[in-house]
Amino acid sequence: MSSLTKMLSILDVFSSSATSMTAEEIAEQMGFSRTTCYRYVKELASVGLLVSSSGRYTLGPRIIHLDYNMRQSDPTLTAAKLVTPKLVRVTGGDALIAALFDEQIINVMHETGADNLQLGFGRGRIMPLFQGASSQVIVAAMSRTRLKRLHERRNAEFGEFAADWTRLWRHCQQIVETGYCISRGELDSEFVGIAAPIRAASSGEVNSSLSLIFHAEHFALFDEVVLGKLLVDASLTIGKAT
Incomplete structure (x- = not known):
């Protein structure tokens, strides 16, 4: 270094x-x-x-000042400010934006929903690398070569997929094909998360994700496919502005 x-x-x-x-x-x-x-x-x-x-x-x-400047200037966060309030209002869930940083995934925005969830991984918290929908949709979008290197370097953080690269790759491909990911109780036992990747129009890369978090009983009220499409459309809107 x-x-x-x-x-x-x-x-x-x-x-x-x-x-x-x-x-x-x-x-x-x-x-x-x-x-x-x-x-x-x-x-x-x-x-x-x-x-x-x-x-x-x-x-x-100085860190608070830098944080303020980041929130004002980051194109993903700027675009998300126009999208997440409507998502939260329509669904009642908490909305999160997570971003990839140096092989770490951190929550950079949290819009509180109707249930005022007390999330274990709110804004500013580094997420587990492959636990929770927010992280999984970002990692799943990586190229096969990049993902394999990450799996080799940080194997233990892939949980049930730590010992089986082929199974991990298939799981990631399923997420990519579906367009979104649902996780149940992986980070907070009583919560369900659904996330979609944000693909930047300028680079074509996925370095962030948009998620909605609900109490399990609240999530059960939704048609998962309809909710997934709503989230994918919102992520596309954010991505087009970045």
């Missing part, structure tokens, strides 16, 4: 269970020398990405 990549990777050590750390703790966790770590955290603090208080570092306010 370059020095810049190493320095920025420090931001990833902070989480809901590790909200503050000393420079020494960061150095130990990252495997950096103390001298190098002190230099990195000083640089990050100087631009507001970290804040120091009583010898401990936390994430800084």
Whole structure:
């Protein structure tokens, strides 16, 4: 990794269970020398990405500013703002936009529905790589070569498909042919998710997905095919604007 990549990777050590750390703790966790770590955290603090208080570092306010700018400028999110409110109003479900980032999938938008679901993986949370409809439709859209490399590198994260590449590929092909994916209780036991890929018109690539999440009894009220088509049409609308 370059020095810049190493320095920025420090931001990833902070989480809901590790909200503050000393420079020494960061150095130990990252495997950096103390001298190098002190230099990195000083640089990050100087631009507001970290804040120091009583010898401990936390994430800084610059991140909130960057988050705001991303939400204003990202073409997928801009297009989704015109689509998701109607989806939520018509279906009552919670709408999510998930995006692929460096072999990770993260929820970047959450529009709350009628039931005000308390999702375990809301906005800002990194999703399991192949659990839940949001992730599966993104991964399923990968080329065979790319998917096989991902399966080899991160095999354990493919759950029931970890030991069987051929079965995984067939499953992904079924998702692609259907146009959407339904997951039942994979992330939250009482919820059902249905997702469709967002294919960017500019590149033809799938790097994000649009999902609707429901209580299981709420989802049972819908015709799955009709709901799937509604979601696919909404995803196409978003994709055309990106």
